[in-house]
Amino acid sequence: MADYHFVYKDVEGASTQWDDIQRKLGNLPEKPPAFKPAPFTPAPDGDSIPKDKAWIDEKNEDELEELEDDLDDDRFLEEYRKKRLAEMKETVKIAKFGSVVPISGSDFVREVSQAPPEVWVVVLLYKDGYQECGVLLRCLEELATKYPATKFVKIISTDCIPNYPDRNLPTLLVYNNSAVKANYVGLRSFGRRCTPESKFCI
Structure with missing residues (x-):
């Protein structure tokens, strides 16, 4: 007949009196601390967070x-x-503008004269190939990004005003509510240096 041997294991962490005596005599290592799971904390419910x-x-x-x-x-x-x-x-x-937009003569009434009353429009009369026009245009491009509520447009001078003298370039016109509020003829209007900081405030 087969001989069966059973090994009984108590609950993990439990100790017998014999084991306790052996530990006191130094024959067994110290009893490890009983395992305790971390307390359960439910994740916060998004709906319960104060809004x-x-x-x-x-x-x-x-x-x-x-x-x-x-x-x-x-x-x-x-x-x-x-x-x-x-x-x-x-x-x-x-903030619906932010750049200098080129327009033609046929666009002028719609883009400038008929602009909403709360919108200020800065019009640059220019021609390609004129260094002073390029200088002022670069300044206006920087101003346009700083003042996105102001509309900046550029138009070839003779498309806007037939036979407009080139000696008056560049010319800047400031419109509001269908009327010219200011005009600046040539870079001399802005002093010796032409920078965005030296321009008028829109």
């Missing part, structure tokens, strides 16, 4: 639109969402 002004400020326009259904019951967030959307749209509306 305040800072939380809304981090959202872009598309995300705010997606939140519309979720925010119907919260008056503050709904009103603030509308305010933020209005601010975003206004920013886009204001």
Whole structure:
């Protein structure tokens, strides 16, 4: 008959009286500490996080639109969402230029004379091949990026005003509400140095 031997193992970390005596005599190593799992902490629920002004400020326009259904019951967030959307749209509306746009004679009325009353338009009369025109154009290109709410356009002088004298180039016209508010003839109007910093403020 086969002889079966069973080895009994107690619960991990348990110790017998015999083992304790052997440890006191130094015959066994110290008993390892019992394993204790780290306390369970559930992950935070996104819906339970308080939603305040800072939380809304981090959202872009598309995300705010997606939140519309979720925010119907919260008056503050709904009103603030509308305010933020209005601010975003206004920013886009204001910063709609930012460069010097070439136009032709047929474009002048639409682009300059019929510009909205709140828009100031700076018109450069120029001709290719004139060094002074190139100098002023470079200054205007820099100004256009600094003042994106102001429209900057350039047009060949004789396309705008037939027989306009080349000796008057470059000429700068400032329009608002269909009227000329200022004009500058030649670089002499801006002093000895022509830099964006020496220009008028739009």
